[in-house]
Structure formats: C-alpha cells, structure tokens
Amino acid sequence: MSKTAIVIGATGLVGRALVDQLADADHVSRIITLTRRPVKHSSSKIINQVVDFDHLEEYASFFKADILFSCLGTTLKQAGSIAAQRKVDLEYQFRAAQLAAGNGVQHYLLVSSSAASHKSKNPYLKMKGELEHKIQSLPFKHISIFQPSLLLGQRPDFRFAETLGSLLLPVLYIIPWLRRFRPIAGRQVAAKMVLVSRQPGSSIEWLRLDEIFINDTATVKKEY
Numbered sequence: 637m638s639k640t641a642i643v644i645g646a647t648g649l650v651g652r653a654l655v656d657q658l659a660d661a662d663h664v665s666r667i668i669t670l671t672r673r674p675v676k677h678s679s680s681k682i683i684n685q686v687v688d689f690d691h692l693e694e695y696a697s698f699f700k701a702d703i704l705f706s707c708l709g710t711t712l713k714q715a716g717s718i719a720a721q722r723k724v725d726l727e728y729q730f731r732a733a734q735l736a737a738g739n740g741v742q743h744y745l746l747v748s749s750s751a752a753s754h755k756s757k758n759p760y761l762k763m764k765g766e767l768e769h770k771i772q773s774l775p776f777k778h779i780s781i782f783q784p785s786l787l788l789g790q791r792p793d794f795r796f797a798e799t800l801g802s803l804l805l806p807v808l809y810i811i812p813w814l815r816r817f818r819p820i821a822g823r824q825v826a827a828k829m830v831l832v833s834r835q836p837g838s839s840i841e842w843l844r845l846d847e848i849f850i851n852d853t854a855t856v857k858k859e860y
Contacts, residue, residue, distance in 0.1 A: 638662075638663060638664065638665030638666075639663060639664050639665065639666075639701075639702035639703055640664070640665065640666040640667075640668065640700075640701040640702050640703070641658055641664045641666070641668070641701060641702065641703040641704075641705060641833070642667075642668045642669075642670065642698070642699060642703065642704045642705065642736065642741070643655055643667060643668070643669050643670070643705045644669075644670050644704070644706055644707065644708045644728075644729070644732050645706065645707030645708035645709060645747070646669035646670070646671055646675065646707070647671055647675060648707055648708070648709060649787055649789045649822035650707045650747050650787065650822045650825050650826050650829075651705075651707035651708075651826075652822075653789070653822050653823040653825075653826035653827075654705055654707060654826035654829055654830065655667060655669060655677065655682060656826075657823075657826050657827060657830050658681075658705075658830060659677075659678075659679035659681050659682060661830055661833075661834075663834050664703075664833075665681065666681060666701075667679075667681050667682045667683070668682075668683050668684075668685060668698060668701060669682060669683070669684045670685050670687050670695070670698060670732075671684060671685075671686060671687070672686065672687070672688075672689065673686065674686055685698050689724075689728045689731075692731050692732060693735070696735050696738070696739070699732070699738075699739045700739045700740070700741075701736070701739075701741055702741065702742055702743065703741065703742070703743045703745065703833055704732070704733065704736040704741050704743070704744050704745070705745045705829060705833075706729050706732065706733065706744065706745065706746045706747065707747045708724060708725070708728060708729050708732075709724065709725050709747070710724045710725065712760070718759050721759075721760070721763070722763050725760075725763050725764065725767070726763045726764075726766055726767050729746070729767055730767055730770050730771070733771055733774055733776075734774065736776075737774040737775050737776055741776065742776065742777040742778060743776065743777065743778040743780070743833060743836050744771065744774070744776045744778070744780070745829050745832065746767070746768070746771065746779075746780070746781050746782065747782050747784070747825060747829075748764045748765075748767065748768055748781050748782060748783050749761060749764045749783060749784070750783045750784060750785045750844065750845055751783075752764035752765040752768055752783060753765035754766045754769040768781055772840060777836075777839065778836035778837070778838075778839060778840075778841075779840040779841070780829075780832050780833075780836065780837070780840075780841050780843065781840075781841070781842045781843065782825060782828065782829060782843045782848060783842060783843065783844045783845065783848075784820045784825050784845060784848055785818065785819055785820055785845050786819040786820070787820060787822050787825065788819045788820065788821050788822065789821055789822035789823065818845070820845065820848060820849065824848065824849060824850060825848055827850055828843065828847075828848045828849075828850060831850070
C-alpha cells in the first residue's frame with residue numbers, strides 16, 4: 637500500500653537526498669516537505685508546505701501521514717549559541733514528533749548522531765540523546781533512530797571538519813580499528829532510511845554506523 641511521508645529538514649544534506657530518493661520509491665505516493673521557506677521540487681509526488689517552526693501547533697493538519705522522517709538540524713556556528721541550537725535540534729523536532737504522533741503517524745525515523753546520550757557531557761551529543769529519550773514516550777508503532785558519524789556531501793556552506801574527513805577517508809578504510817569512526821555520505825544515510833521505511837523492524841530500533849552503510853565504499857567515495 638502506498639503511503640504518505642512527511643520530511644522535516646528537507647533542505648539539509650540528508651533531507652535533500654532523502655526527498656529525491658523517496659520520489660523514486662514505489663511504496664510512497666505522496667511526500668510533504670515542511671520548510672521555513674518555499675522549496676521547489678521536480679516530482680509531482682512532492683508537496684511543499686511553508687511553516688513557522690516556532691508555532692508548529694498552527695500547522696497540525698500538515699502532520700497527517702503514515703511516516704515522519706526527521707532530518708532537521710543545525711550547527712553551533714549557524715545557530716549562534718547552544719540554546720539556539722537546542723531549539724532546532726531538540727525542541728522543534730520533538731514538537732513535530734508530538735504533532736505527528738497525535739495525528740496517527742505510525743513510523744518515525746530520526747537522524748541522530750553517533751554516541752548520542754542524554755547523559756553526555758558534550759552539549760551536542762546530550763541534546764541528540766535527550767531527543768532520542770523523549771521520543772520513546774510517544775505512541776508511534778515504530779521508531780527508527782539512525783546514528784551516523786560525520787556526514788559527507790555537497791553543502792552550500794564550507795565545513796572544515798567535513799572537508800578534513802573527506803581527506804582522511806582513504807586512511808579510515810585501511811586501518812581496521814578506525815573504521816568505526818569513518819565518515820558516511822548523506823546519500824547513504826538517506827538510502828538506508830528509505831529501505832527501513834519499507835519494512836520497519838521492532839517497535840524501537842537503533843541503527844548505528846555499520847548498520848547504515850550499504851555498499852559503503854562505492855557510495856561514499858562517489859560523494860567526492
């Protein structure tokens with residue numbers, strides 16, 4: 637049965653790739669992208685809705701679907717402060733999840749981060765872990781949490797860490813004990829999310845780095 641999917645964070649690295657891949661997926665007949673500004677999509681399957689994330693309750697009717705893909709996120713540099721970053725990475729995403737759950741969405745898929753923990757002393761990993769922890773209280777039938785490492789791909793803004801990661805990538809494939817820290821292409825994360833959305837696993841599942849890669853070497857190297 638064809639399903640309706642919602643994507644938040646559709647303009648980000650993973651989100652853009654995800655929307656493109658969902659447009660070609662035969663199990664999804666309708667895709668709703670919720671964005672701050674208007675976004676044009678090439679597929680007739682995709683409907684873009686502009687929302688104010690500070691007042692998501694006003695757009696509750698947009699959260700009626702079968703699947704919610706949550707790819708929203710920002711950097712400390714872009715946000716300007718930890719508090720502002722928490723608003724995007726934690727508050728906006730959790731409120732969206734609440735609205736989706738309230739509208740009967742069955743499957744929630746979240747892009748989190750490797751080593752995320754609500755007990756972490758690192759502010760970024762802590763907010764990611766807090767979101768994972770809070771999401772488990774919502775009545776989704778299936779929750780799939782993806783914990784990739786450094787994300788690689790073409791972005792409009794320069795990010796030194798990701799550029800450095802792309803240069804070190806060949807080394808990480810040679811040294812076995814470093815493979816668990818290796819970067820992953822945003823397209824690869826998106827591909828795994830699409831695959832999992834076809835056949836959800838248990839009621840709650842975590843997909844860590846090695847479980848996200850699909851034909852990892854070829855796919856990641858195509859990004860650079």
